[in-house]
Amino acid sequence: MNAPSVRSEAATVETLSAPLLRIVNLRKSYATPQGPLAVLRGVDLSLAAGETMALMGESGSGKSTLLHLVGALDDADAGEIILDGVSIARLPENARAALRREAIGVVFQQFNLIASLTVAENLAFQAQLAGRLDPQWQARLTHRLGLENLASRYPEQLSGGQQQRVAIGRALAVRPKLLLADEPTGNLDEATGDAVMDLTLDLVTETGCAFLMVTHSARLAARLSRRETLVAGALARS
Amino acid sequence: MKGKTLAGLLALLSTPAMAQGYGGLGSDAPGFDMPKPGTPIVFPKDHGAHPRFRTEWWYLTANLHSADRTAYGMQWTLFRFGLEPPRESQEGWEDRNVWMAHAAVTSATENLVAETRSRGGVGTVGVEAQPFKAYIDDWSFEALDPGFDKARVVARGPGFSYSLELTRGGPFVLQGDAGFSQKADTGQASHYYSQPFFSVEGALSLHGQEVKVAGKAWMDREWSSQTMAPDQKGWDWFSLHLANGEALMLFRFRGARDYVSGNWISADGSTALLGADDISLTPLSQTAIGEHNLPTRWRVQVKSRGFDIEISPLNPRSWMGANFSYWEGPISFSGSQSGEGYLELTGY
Amino acid sequence: MRQTLFALAALLSHWRRHPANLAMLILGLAIATALWSGVQALNAQARKSYDSAAAVFTGGGAQNIVSARGGLFPQELFVRLRRAGVKVSPALEGAARVDAKNIRLIGVEPVTLPAASTLAPLRENREARNILTGEGRSFAAPQTLRELHIAEGARIATERGFALPPVYAIDSAPPGAVIVDIGIAQKALDQPERLSRLVVAPEQRLDSAKLTEIAGNSLRLVEPDEENDLSRLTDSFHLNLTAFGLLAFLVGFFIVNASFGLAFEQRLPMVRTLRALGVSMRALVGALFCELVVLTSLAGGLGVVGGYLIAAALLPDVAASLEGLYGAKLSGQLALDASWWLSGLAMAGAGALLAVASGLSKALRLPLLSAARPIAWREAHHRYLRRQGAFGALALLGAALAYSTVDGLAMGFAVIALALLSAALLLPVALAAMLQIGESLAERPLAHWFFADGRQEIAGLSLALTALLLALATNIGVGGMVEGFRETFSGWLDQRLIAEIYYEAATPADAREIEAWAKEQREVAAILPVWRAKTRISNWPVEIIGMAAHETYSAHFSLLEGGAEAWRALHEEDAVLVSEQLVRRLKIGVGAMLDIPATRDLWRAKVVGIFPDYGNPKGQLRLDHARLVAHFPDASGVHYSLRAAPGDVAPLMEKMQNCFGPKLARLVDNAAIKKISTDIFERTFTVTTALDTLTLVVAAVALFASLLTLSNLRLAHIAPVWAVGVTRRRLAGLELLRMLLFSVGVALIAIPLGLFMTWSLVAVVNVAAFGWRLPILVFPLQWAEVFVVALVTALFAATIPALRLARSAPADFLKVFANER
Known part of the structure; x- marks a missing residue:
């Protein structure tokens, strides 16, 4: 498999020039009855296009929160997130939604799919929303993810692994700049999970997007090119 | 027939504050006429009603025997009560008289009674003087000829009915002093006459069985506005058919002091007023009926006539219904004479 | 534990x-x-x-005796019965007016009143004495005194000028009635020696044979358990x-x-x-x-x-x-x-x-x-739809069956109930079909999702939407009937009230006097006597009204059947016009011969026409005035109408009032009558309208509650769409739009359903209940109203949940993905 390594080399070169994603002093706290609870206390991070990173940490360390902020799913309190030159830390909702549609793909641990749409419709959903449906790319994704026979099924009829594959397909169908995953294999058994990881990494390399994954499995983290650990809301310097 | 008691109906007459005497008969009667001594009693006019007086009755009792010598008593009474002294032209429902009638048949074992009430003025009840006719609902007592020599009396009630023909055997008899009958020392009195000489023939129907009967009957007519003194509780009244066609009427009004009077009636209808000291009335035994104790056996004496008898009732329980508070029943007597008659006890 | x-x-x-x-x-x-x-x-x-x-009068199981033809009978019959040994107590009932209010005057005879009557307290000696002496007494329930604004001890004066004895309160008096001695009642009602009923003492049972033997055919025995007329007449209303x-x-x-x-x-x-x-x-x-x-x-x-x-x-x-x-x-x-x-x-x-x-x-x-899987709702949804469809079809079948087999009022309601039930069961199926069409037509992703996801809501909302459907359909159904009735009734009244002035004299003698006077007045174009009598046919009360031969009637009095020929026959032959409900009740038609119990005998007449008589629970016959006088000599001869030019009406009425004063018991013009009649019907429908509106409110609340129920479930469906990049505002808007769409769908079904209800109510229920039939009128404006109502209801119900969705924090959505369900 030569292409990936060439790719990653090229990616490294690009990193040195301008990172796709830059996070500066990111802060986020949640309101609780006992007062504001600081979850992120100044996180600095950058990610180049094509780079893959694993984000690790104890539960409650804020890794999911960080992912959400990067994915324009939520607002930051302070700090900067710059994605491809655009500051996205505190965007109005319309802009955030547009960003999510066009530039970012997200895969959660569960409930990714829209229950009332078929697999094929799910796959095309984000791309159609963004107005960037590419039938050929769509077909290729379907094939690569092994979903041809499941095209007219509904999510409730799929196994966990199948559902995650559809989720990934949907996220990548729009050719995002950045693919985010929050414990995507957390609900799957080891074998299925590994298979899903393989597919994901292959497709990430093929599309050349950046990949940021939250996980607490060191084994999975090892498969990605970088690892960062969050401890109590800030990156641990390793 | 269920209904209010005689006493209760009589209470209609009294003002609430002053129900005095038995059934209020001792209360004042403002606006009504009072009996006056010397008022002539004229027939046939006085057979009719006297609405200017407050109370009035047409009272018929009879001692009867069937073919097999079973003794019966019969009663037919029509009472009139004036609620208000009459004004001119009070016709129809404006009539202020309320009428009540009692009918009874008594045997040694039974006392069957019936009562009915009616309002005057509309034709359901009435008394005509000439020819005599007294009627209420389907009961009647009417003369069959203009001279009142013959009459028929008809009544019916639960379990009994009767239709009897009466034949008069003597003149109408004025009681008291030419029809003015005093009842108390304080002067309360009524106009009172009787017809003790009726002979009777007819039939009774008891529980569907017809019984032919014959015997004697006694008619009483009285009208007044205040019959008793306020302190008097009631009276005991006796009517006796004596031998050789004579008759005896006695009464005792019980009060602070008893007022006793009587009338010895000869066969030709002439009368002799009996004074209190001439008469002796002694209750001999009591019958208890409910809460009431009634003297139903008596010893009666009229000293001036050598008359000394003991009276016993045919049916000691001749109580007029469960709620009625008077006792009326046929009696027989023996002693210096023997015969039959009727006894009435009120106010016990 | x-x-x-x-x-x-x-x-x-x-x-x-x-x-x-x-x-x-x-x-x-x-x-x-x-x-x-x-x-x-x-x-x-x-x-x-x-x-x-x-x-x-029926307390204690007492039999009653009334006139065989309805109305009053001579007191002499009472005397005859008593003289024959039948223990009866007389009574006279009638209507009187006190200060423009109607009261029922009841005359009783306290001495003979049975102990079991509710008025038994009057038999008590003290009370009887009060009634029968001095000024006498009348009695009324405390509430009646309040309504008449009369204090105890006062003397109530009727409009005829009769002063009743001083009145006292008694709890057992029926509402709206004043009890007096029978003699007083006869005077107050001007019915000397007439009675309306006799109460037989409960201890004495009478049979009809004995009654006929004593009193002939003019009286009728009424058993105590016979439902009284009033109960029967009002049954349908209740x-x-x-x-x-x-x-x-x-x-x-x-x-x-x-x-x-x-x-x-x-x-x-x-x-x-x-x-x-x-x-x-x-x-x-x-x-x-x-x-x-x-x-x-x-x-x-x-x-x-x-x-x-x-x-x-x-x-x-x-x-x-x-x-x-x-x-x-x-x-x-x-x-x-x-x-x-x-x-x-x-x-x-x-x-x-x-x-x-x-x-x-x-x-x-x-x-x-x-399990952490999306609820397998599709499969359940399909099963649900199939079940609904099956039961719905069954209910529809039942409705058709009921229509063809059962009869009368029960059938009417059964058909309506089953039709509503089937509509309710089939509603989700219909909505699902609607969504299916939308889904297949929509190409854009959100639009497609909009329809596809709607299916998920149907099951959860179906009950509330059914409530809305029923409320809307009832709105149309009843509203249509009411509106139709209002229009028909108005037109019908206009036709009936052609004569300008209507008056009622105090006594027949006064009526003669007024008639003679009216003949002299140049303003009076025509004097039309409208005398009335009462009878009973097939044990149903019937009013008898005489009509003069005048173009007022032949030209304006509307007939459902029978034309000009009917009017000719009415005045020249022994003929009658019969009201719609009476015709239905007797199951006769034009041309049938009718035996009508008249005052002294049976009168045989031919039915030559049928007229509408909305709202009258009793039957009604109309005949030529002369024939009424001939066959019903005891007819009340005090009602008249006058024709006059519109400009002359007011001055003429004033003249009459001044001339005759108390001899005129009542004097109104047709505008006043129309207002009174219309008021009565408005009142009736106010009740149904109030209930209808409440039902609609209840439906809206049901919808709201259902939406709240669903909101949590919805989150699992909406969150993925949000995550993919759709704003919350957009999503909330779509939810709201979907609700509006549903309500439109409901409205679409409600309209034909409501029309069906109108038809059932008008053609089946009303006919069975009241005996008269309204024409079915459609009001397209009402349908537009219904759409608006449906939309407003949906808006009301869905706005808050939508707002909640729009304002929810991202954290709420994110919870879905993070195993915190």
Whole structure:
């Protein structure tokens, strides 16, 4: 498999020039009855296009929160997130939604799919929303993810692994700049999970997007090119 | 027939504050006429009603025997009560008289009674003087000829009915002093006459069985506005058919002091007023009926006539219904004479 | 036991955190109970009043004797009966007016009154004495005195100028009646020596043969258990009220179901936890049952109070309707009868139990650990649709069957009920079909999702949408009937009230006098006597009205059947015109010969025409005036109408008033009559309209409750779409739009359903209940109204949930993905 390594080399070169994603002093706290609870206390991070990173940490360390902020799913309190030159830390909702549609793909641990749409419709959903449906790319994704026979099924009829594959397909169908995953294999058994990881990494390399994954499995983290650990809301310097 | 008691109906007459005497008969009667001594009693006019007086009755009792010598008593009474002294032209429902009638048949074992009430003025009840006719609902007592020599009396009630023909055997008899009958020392009195000489023939129907009967009957007519003194509780009244066609009427009004009077009636209808000291009335035994104790056996004496008898009732329980508070029943007597008659006890 | 209490405590703690839901639950059940028990209270009140009115004479099981033809009979018959030994007590009843209010004057004879009569206190000696001496006494219920603004001891004066004896309060007097001595009554009503009935002493049983033997054919024996006329006449009115109450209850029941559903949905995790902790199934069910009892008692109790308030508020209108339509007098004080509030609580309990049953069964079948998969709702959804479709078709079949087999009022209501039921069952199927069409037409992703996802909501919203459907359909159905009636009635009244002036003389002698005077007046174009008599045909009361031969009638009096020929025959032959309801009741038609009991004999006449007589529960015959006088000499000869030029009406009426004063018992112009008649009907329909509106409100609340129930479930469906990049505002807007779409769908179905209801009400129910038929009129404007109402209802119900969605924090969505469901 030569292409990936060439790719990653090229990616490294690009990193040195301008990172796709830059996070500066990111802060986020949640309101609780006992007062504001600081979850992120100044996180600095950058990610180049094509780079893959694993984000690790104890539960409650804020890794999911960080992912959400990067994915324009939520607002930051302070700090900067710059994605491809655009500051996205505190965007109005319309802009955030547009960003999510066009530039970012997200895969959660569960409930990714829209229950009332078929697999094929799910796959095309984000791309159609963004107005960037590419039938050929769509077909290729379907094939690569092994979903041809499941095209007219509904999510409730799929196994966990199948559902995650559809989720990934949907996220990548729009050719995002950045693919985010929050414990995507957390609900799957080891074998299925590994298979899903393989597919994901292959497709990430093929599309050349950046990949940021939250996980607490060191084994999975090892498969990605970088690892960062969050401890109590800030990156641990390793 | 269920209904209010005689006493209760009589209470209609009294003002609430002053129900005095038995059934209020001792209360004042403002606006009504009072009996006056010397008022002539004229027939046939006085057979009719006297609405200017407050109370009035047409009272018929009879001692009867069937073919097999079973003794019966019969009663037919029509009472009139004036609620208000009459004004001119009070016709129809404006009539202020309320009428009540009692009918009874008594045997040694039974006392069957019936009562009915009616309002005057509309034709359901009435008394005509000439020819005599007294009627209420389907009961009647009417003369069959203009001279009142013959009459028929008809009544019916639960379990009994009767239709009897009466034949008069003597003149109408004025009681008291030419029809003015005093009842108390304080002067309360009524106009009172009787017809003790009726002979009777007819039939009774008891529980569907017809019984032919014959015997004697006694008619009483009285009208007044205040019959008793306020302190008097009631009276005991006796009517006796004596031998050789004579008759005896006695009464005792019980009060602070008893007022006793009587009338010895000869066969030709002439009368002799009996004074209190001439008469002796002694209750001999009591019958208890409910809460009431009634003297139903008596010893009666009229000293001036050598008359000394003991009276016993045919049916000691001749109580007029469960709620009625008077006792009326046929009696027989023996002693210096023997015969039959009727006894009435009120106010016990 | 301890387990149950513990579980109960846990369950109840839920309400502390969600007081709004608790309020909704209690409110829903309370409203439903209130509507049901309110209607029951009204019905019970009316029945009591009829019974109290009747019991005056039938107390103790006493037989009554009345005129065979209806109306009064000579006192002489009473005397004849008494002289024959029959223990009867006379009475005279009539209507009198006091200060423009109608009262029922009842004359009784206290000496002979049976002890079992409700007026027995008058037999008591003191009272009898008061009645029969001095000024005498009259009696009325305390409430009647209040209504007439008369103090005890005062003398009530009738419009005819008769002063009744001083009046005193007595509790057992029927409402709206004044009791006097019979002699007084005969004078006050100017009916010397006439009686309206005899009461037979209960101890004495009389049979018809004996009665005929003594009194001939002019009297009729009425057994005590024979339903009195009033009860029968008003039966249909009360049936209508009850049907409405039932409908209202059903709709309210939907709220309860939705609210309980919400409660269960929200407590699923808690229930799961309780079970996992070891609380047994029995304890859990016991706790749920306890909770149900507590809530139901609370809500039911509130509902009964609410019912009382509703009934008290509607009572004046109901009373006015009943009085106007049937002459029935209702006591204006609502009595707290055990029967209706017990039935209210029972219904509340039953309703809550039913609503809970489905929720309970779900809770019982809940697995201890839930799988982290989307609820397999599609399969369930399909099964659900199939089931609904099957039952719906069955109900439709039932409706068709009922129509062809059952007869009368029951059939009418059965058909309507089954049709509504089938519509309710088929509604989700119809909505699903609508969504299917949309889905196949939509190409854009969100649009496609909009329709596809709507399916998920159908099952959860179906009950509330059904409530809305029923409310809207009823709105159209009843509204259509009311509107149709209003228009028809107005037109009909215009035709009937051609004559300009109507008057009633105090006595027939006065009537003669006025007639003679009127002949001299140049303003009077025509004098038309409108004399009346009464009779009974086939044991049904019938009014008899005479008509003069005048173009007023031949040109304007509308006939349903029979044309110019009918008028000629009416005046030249022995002929009658018969009212629509009488024709229906007797099952005759034009050309039939009718034997009519007249004053002295039977009069045989031919039916030559049929006329509409809206709102009259009794039958009516119209005949030539001369023939009326000939065959019904005891007809009341005091009613007349006058023709005059419009400009002359007011001065003529004033002249009459000045000339005749008290000799004129009543004098009105046709505008006044029209207003009175219209008022009566407006009152009647106010009642139904009020209930209708309440039902709509209840439906809206049901919808709202259902949406709240669904909002949590919806989150799992909406979150992925949001994550993919759609704003919350957009999503909320789509939710709102979907609700509006549903309501439009409901409205579309409601309209034909409502039209069907109108048809059933007009052609079947009304005919069976009242005997007259309205033309079916359609009001397209109403349909537009219905759409608007539906949309507004949906807006009202869906706005808050949509706003909540729009304002929800991202964290709420993110929770879905993070295993915190």
